Amino acid sequence: FYLAHVGKASPAVAAPLFFICPTDAACLNSSTQFVLAGVLLVSPVVQSGADFVNTYLPKGIWYSLEYSNGIASIVGAPFRVSDVGAYYKLSAPVGAAPPLHIRGGSVMSMYDGDARGADLTTSLVAAGPYGLYVALDDMQSAFGHLFFDDGLSMISSSSAKTTFVAFQANATCVIASPESSSESHTPIWRSIQIFGLTNAPASLTFNGIPLSSWRYDTERQALIVSMVSLSVEISQGWTLRWEHTTRSSSPMTV
Template sequence: FNGNTTEELCARWSALGAFYPFSRNHNSDDCIDQDPVSLGPTVTAAAKRALEMRYSLLPYFYTLFFKAHTTGDTVVRPLFFEFPTDPNSYEIETQFLWGPAVMVVPTLYQNMTFVNAYLPPGVWYDLRNHSSYEARSGQYFTLDSPLTDINVLLRSGHIVVTQTPEVTTADTRKGDFIMIVGLDAESKANGSLYWDSGDGLDNILLREFNLFEFSVQKNELISTPKVFGYDMNGQKLSKCVILGVKHKPNSVFINSVPTSRFSYDKNLNRLTIDSINAVLSKNVTIVWK
C-alpha cells in the first residue's frame, strides 16, 4: 500500500491477495499506480490467473463462510489449526489454509522461481496441474513457482466444488458445478456445499438455501441433499475429477447407468468423468470399477 512496488513483487503479492477473504488492489496516492495493467503484462497475467483460481473456488469459499456464520468456524486459518499435534506447523507464517481442505503457498520475495513449502502429513494435490506430493510425516517440498503462478494445494481426504470462472462472480455462479476429489490413503474423501441466491440477507433464517454433503469410499461417490430450499435454476453437476485413483477403471456408472464419458491419466492417477449432468436436488451416486 505504501511505497513504490516493483513489477515482480506486485505480481507475487497480487497473486497472494487474490486469496485473502477481502481481496482488492489499492495504494496510497503518492505512489506509482499498481493496478495490473499499469505495471505490464506479467502483473496482469499473474493477477488474472490467481483471480480465476479464486473465482473457480468460490463455491467452496462460500461454504466456509456459511460454516463461519453458523458454527463460528474459521474461513482462513493457520496450519496448526488443522494439525495441532504437528509441532512443525506452529512456526509456519508464510502459508495458510482455506478451511480444512485448501492450502495457499505464496512466493513473497524477489528473484524466486521456487518456494519451500511445509506439507503436513498426507497427500497434497496441486490444483493447477493435479500433480501430487506425499508427506509421510510432515516435510518440506520445493515447489516450482513461475512468476505468473501461485501454488494452491488440495488436501487429501477432501472434496471441493468449483465452477468455471467468468468475468464476474455473478456470472461465475450461474455455471454448472465441477467436483474435485482428493482421495486419501484409504481412498476416502468428504466435502459439502452451501448454495443460495447469492444476494439475499436472510436466506438462512428463511431456509432459502441448499446444503449438500459428499462422501467417497470404496470407489463410490455419494452426493446427498441435506437441505433443499432454493431453486438452482437448472444448475447441475457437470464434471468430476478424482485424484488419487490408483488403477484405471474399466467402467463408470452414474446413478447406476453406465457412461463412456470418462478418461484416466495413469501418470497423475486422475479419473475424469465428463457430461454427468446430474441435478443435486436428488441423491447422486458415481461408481467406478
C-alpha cells in the first residue's frame, strides 16, 4: 500500500489476475479472482451456497495461506505449476475465508502474536511481534518490503515515525536491509519462515553466529526459525544464512 501511495508500485493495490500474467489467456478471461499487492491471490466464492471454487493458478509456485480466527498461516505442500497454468477445485466452506495463495518470489510480514479473534485490536497488532514469510519461486529467490508506521502521524510530515525495510532471499540466505527508520523502537520478529526449500539445511547462522532454534518441515518444505531469544526489531538489518544437506530430510530440530 505504501509503495502504491508514493508511486513506486502499481496504483492498483487490488488488481485483476492478468496484471501479473498478461500473456496468459486464462488470466485475461478471469473475472472473479484478484491479486493484492501483486503477492496474494484471492479466489472468492461468487455462487450462492457453493462450498468450493475452481481456482486458476498461473505458471509458477503458489503457497496456500489459511486464515482463521484472525491469524494466517501457510499450510500444505506448495502448488508447483509448470509450463502453463492449471485449475484446482478447492474447498471453500461457507463462513470461512476464500482460498488464498501467496505467489512464489514474495516476502510478506504478518502479526505473529498470541491474540486471537475478538482480542485482535489495532494497537495489539501494531505492538507485534511479527513473523516474516519468505515464499521462494522456481528460481529459489524472493524479495519484498515492509513499511511500518505509528498509525498516527502523516507520512508526508517530516516528523512521521516510519520504518521501511527491503528483503531479498535465495536458496541459502535471507537479508533484511533497512532503507529508512525514524522510530526509536519497533516490534520484534517472533519467527522467520522460508518456504520452498526442498532439502533440510544442515546448519544456520544469524549475522554470522550459529543458530540452534530452528526446524525443517518436510510437508510444507519450510525452514522455520524462532527469533524469540534474539529480540531483533523489525527495523534492524540482518542476514540469516544456511547450508544444505545433499538429501531430503525428515522434520528436525538442531
